[in-house]
Amino acid sequence: MRNKIVAGNWKMNTLVNEGVELAKSLNDYFVSNKPPAGIKLVIGVPFTHIDACVREIDYTVISVAAQNCSQFDRGAYTGEVSPEMIKSLGAQYVIIGHSERRQLFGETDEVISQKVALAHKNALFPILCCGETLKERQSGDHFEIVRQQLTDSLKLTDQFNIIRTVIAYEPVWAIGTGKTASPEQAQEMHMFIRKVLSELYSQPIADKISILYGGSVKPENASEIFAQDDIDGGLIGGASLKSEDFINIYKAI
Ligand code: 13P
Secondary structure, three states: OOOEEEEEEOOOOOOHHHHHHHHHHHHHHHHHOOOOOOEEEEEEOOHHHHHHHHHHOOOOOEEEEEOOOOOOOOOOOOOOOOHHHHHHOOOOEEEEOOHHHHHHHOOOHHHHHHHHHHHHHOOOEEEEEEOOOHHHHHOOOHHHHHHHHHHHHOOOOOHHHHOOOEEEEOOHHHOOOOOOOOHHHHHHHHHHHHHHHHHHOOHHHHHHOOEEEEOOOOOOOHHHHHOOOOOOEEEEOHHHHOHHHHHHHHHHO
16 A cells, blocks of 8 residues: 655765666666565665766666755755755655754754755655654653654645655664664554654555664564564665665565
């Protein structure tokens, strides 16, 4: 009923030629092993790589995502990249509100809500990230933190656009640490996220939204994570930089 999605987030890794090689090798595999309908593949590449990667791949098989976008349409915003620019290169998705952007670049839910709205306006699919820190989990506040992040980040997103949105739950303590949330911990939060979406919109809408898990997903642990009812795929960091690992994670779905 809802799409399964395996999305890579390359973060600030690879030079353009290396990124193109990686995109090419994924493309070769997936063109000869077409994913069944309802399974989508996405690679989240640095801005500098979007154009070259889009040219290398068959967009009916793999989509390209940017890893961020501006909350502004155009104008005097030195160094920013607008959703319209991203769209004009042929990217189809944009990762928004990653915890690294929240923690290292001071992104707030207010700004994130504007980015999500502008991405929709430019016909990009936002992959909206949420997730708690270790401290927040240890103090038992993780559900409320995630509820607040979703409520505030989606405040400009209506019923029409929410179904063009992907949610990624990425517990900060599991990102790049080798510590994965247990399948039960992840399922518990994904079910909660779907409940929040049903309250903000409706149950039929919540049931249509793909919710991805991110945080130390690897070929070895992907199957048990993806087997959970409310987990519709993954947002993969480190393991998306090796085509073999990314392909094996895809196979797990
Ligand atoms: P890792 O898979 O490297 O833990 O990164 C997860 C992530 O942040 C994806 O956006």
